Amino acid sequence: MQTQVNEHVFDTFPELESERLVFKAYNIEHAEALLKMRSHQAVSKYMDTEIPTHVSDTEKRIKGYHTAFEEGKGITWAFIDKTSNQLVGDFGIWRIDRKNARGEIGYILHPVFWGKGYMTEAMNTLIRFGFNDLNLHSLEANVNIDNKNSKALLLKFGFKLEAYFRENFYYNGQFLDSEIYCLLKSDIN
Template sequence: MLNDLYFEEFPELESQRLLLRQLNLSDASEVQGIRSDERVKVYLDQERHLSLQQSEESISKKLKMYKEKTGMLWALIEKSTGKFIGDFAFFKIDHKNSRAEIGYTLKPEFWKKGWMKEAMMCIFNFGFKKFNLHSLEANINPGNQNSRRILTSMGFQKEAYFRENYFYNGDYLDSEIYSLLQSDFIKDSKNKAKIS
């Protein structure tokens, strides 16, 4: 059973290099910057944010999800500079089955430097050990090698491949579905702790 206390006060988290706080409307210009960047948009099959208003509306929807207990969205803040570098979400939170889908974006200048993996480790520790999630799901564009690589490195397993199940920008696109169980994450975390 999920721990609903975290819907009364947003869970701010901290890792070695990151502060993870609730995304809010004042982050709209940063969100717009990421979601209008061509490098990010290649595999982010969602509408481009052409205006600040679009980003504000998107954030407002996510804040509403939090109030409705169906989502949590973190801003990823680099500790040393206070700079916004990306975001991470639990959404479609399924209380009955203790499951959530994940979504994430990161500024391209921070790619391949371990930032998202660090954020995931911190958020998954919270999600599985405190929030009481049983499983996580990730839905990616099959061409997104970077997402596949990070998900599998975190212990996610491929569960499905759906052909042309998602209509976006005039085309039907394929999807790959990955999942991570609480038991696999905790076991993997213990094994990594023993090795290090």
């Protein structure tokens, strides 16, 4: 059974909602909060990417999110707490492989919100969106092998370890190992 990625998702940015969160496009006003989140040591520890040091860095990242959406290459949601209107974290589906109906996910959550069920709520909402609205067949996550919390979250949602790559990623002067996790649409139906 061949599946087609739903291209209409990219017509207008999809705003979503869960019990405590609103999922919407980043805007430039989020740049300061995004800087604080992405540069927080507990968050950046496993990101294996350049850590922002100025608001201009996160403004550029936000513009990149917008461009990726406009080009149909990915979607990144800021998730905002409904009560406080505070940026809690984000979730993206990118590197969308249309031929194979597969997308890579990534997510961050500010540490003050850890252990409060926010990421579980976000994952429930956004995994359903990826499969039901975007019509993906599978989601993958590339994880730093030392990131035990992320691996536990993925396993909780039924992701399976698909591959272990030795020294496949060069960052900060060294080659790093990574693990690839996958969730098939049929795993949750």
